[in-house]
Amino acid sequence: MELGLTGKTAIVTGASQGIGLEIARAIHAEGVAVVMVAQSAGKLRDAARDVASASGTDGNDAPPPIPLVADLMLRAEIERVIAESVQRLGSVDILVNNAARAHSGNFFKMPVDEIEKVWQVKGLGYVRFVRMIAPHMMERRSGSIINIIGSTARVPTTDFIIGSMVNAALVNFTRGIARELAQANVRINSISPGWTMTERQNKSIALQAAARKLSFDQVEHEEARGIPLRRLVRMGEIAAMTLLLASDVFGSMTGEDIVIDGGAIPSI
Ligand SMILES: NC(=O)c1ccc[n+]([C@@H]2O[C@H](COP(=O)([O-])OP(=O)(O)OC[C@H]3O[C@@H](n4cnc5c(N)ncnc54)[C@H](OP(=O)(O)O)[C@@H]3O)[C@@H](O)[C@H]2O)c1
Numbered sequence: 446m447e448l449g450l451t452g453k454t455a456i457v458t459g460a461s462q463g464i465g466l467e468i469a470r471a472i473h474a475e476g477v478a479v480v481m482v483a484q485s486a487g488k489l490r491d492a493a494r495d496v497a498s499a500s501g502t503d504g505n506d507a508p509p510p511i512p513l514v515a516d517l518m519l520r521a522e523i524e525r526v527i528a529e530s531v532q533r534l535g536s537v538d539i540l541v542n543n544a545a546r547a548h549s550g551n552f553f554k555m556p557v558d559e560i561e562k563v564w565q566v567k568g569l570g571y572v573r574f575v576r577m578i579a580p581h582m583m584e585r586r587s588g589s590i591i592n593i594i595g596s597t598a599r600v601p602t603t604d605f606i607i608g609s610m611v612n613a614a615l616v617n618f619t620r621g622i623a624r625e626l627a628q629a630n631v632r633i634n635s636i637s638p639g640w641t642m643t644e645r646q647n648k649s650i651a652l653q654a655a656a657r658k659l660s661f662d663q664v665e666h667e668e669a670r671g672i673p674l675r676r677l678v679r680m681g682e683i684a685a686m687t688l689l690l691a692s693d694v695f696g697s698m699t700g701e702d703i704v705i706d707g708g709a710i711p712s713i
Contacts, residue, residue: 448692451476451506454534455691456526458482458517458574459544461489463643464593464683468541469510470496471684472691479510480530483544486514517544518565523573527581536585539691540578542571543593549604560607568611572618575633579622583629589691590626592619592635593683596704599637599712612637616702623700632699634690639706640669642677673708 455472459465461483469481473496481496483489489512497509511533515522530537545567548559571592582588598616601609619635626633642650642665654664669675682705689695690703704710 446694448475448688448694450688450692452478453538453691454478454480454530454536455539455541456480456482456530456537456574456578457541457543458570461485461492463645464638464641464680465541465543466492466496467680467684468543468593468687470499471681471688472539472541473507473510474499474505475688476505476507477539478508478534480513480526480534481510482513482515482517482526484514484516489514517570518562520573523570523577527574527577531581537578537581538588540574540588540590541593541687541691542574542590544570545608548608551604552606555607563607564611567608568614571615575618575622579626579631582631583626586630588626588631590631590633591687591690592633593687594619594635594637594702596637596639596706596710598702599704600710619702620700627699632690632696634698634700635702636683636686636690637702637704637706638678638683639672639704639709640677641683642679646677669707671709672706676707678705678707 455477457465457469457479460469460481469479473479481493493510493512499505500509513526513529515526517523546563548563575590592615594615595612597605597609598612619633623633650661650664654661666675669677686703
């Protein structure tokens with residue numbers, strides 16, 4: 446399918462690993478000039494190098510990705526990332542909000558400052574990015590914003606209660622702001638993954654399989670007992686949906702949250 450993304454520009458946050466890195470890879474492979482943002486300099490540099498290695502292959506003329514190190518808990522850092530991205534890319538057509546702090550566990554055992562950090566990076570971080578980049582897109586009457594949220598937005602899980610709350614707030618925000626952005630031809634949608642096979646998860650299943658002399662699929666099948674399709678979501682599925690939402694293939698779609706979770710959460 447021709448997505449028409451070649452020559453566009455994008456910012457992907459949380460792009461040093463996991464879903465964000467997979468999205469950066471996919472978007473760059475479509476010929477998009479991409480700024481990759483994360484906190485740890487070394488990891489981000491390696492990730493950008495990995496994505497850059499695809500430049501010049503398969504007719505991909507996208508420039509090598511630009512890694513920008515930033516702590517997205519801080520408003521001033523987000524301002525800097527946006528200013529630097531606009532300066533280096535010329536303009537920003539696509540924003541993928543994806544950065545988050547990984548955490549889980551008992552609510553009462555979670556330090557209060559960790560609760561605040563989870564909210565700051567993902568909840569406030571996504572909202573601040575939209576607040577600061579949308580005027581730039583609205584002025585150009587063009588842009589697509591994709592928020593990577595999570596299926597716990599719909600049904601909270603006890604050991605992920607703060608993450609669930611942040612996710613619910615972000616789906617509400619995505620739906621709520623869409624109408625205003627639409628007046629300037631800017632779209633905003635979200636993708637809510639269920640439990641996803643990131644590199645970390647992949648390694649853990651491979652180790653278990655080796656230790657128990659089982660196949661990878663057998664262990665995954667066991668782990669995914671509560672998921673009707675009995676498999677974890679592949680990062681490529683999230684990346685592919687991001688490409689569709691970034692492109693004009695669904696040019697009439699805005700304010701939507703798309704759940705990709707193997708059928709785990711049957712919500713409306
Ligand atoms: N994996 C899943 O099963 C799953 C399920 C549902 C939803 N999601 C959502 O999908 C998104 C990606 O998940 P993932 O599992 O791929 O995440 P991950 O592997 O934990 O990676 C998180 C990314 O966010 C960056 N980050 C964290 N704190 C930051 C900060 N203060 N400033 C800048 N960057 C920061 C990390 O960079 P550094 O390492 O440099 O800090 C990293 O690049 C998240 O929003 C997550 O909630 C994931």
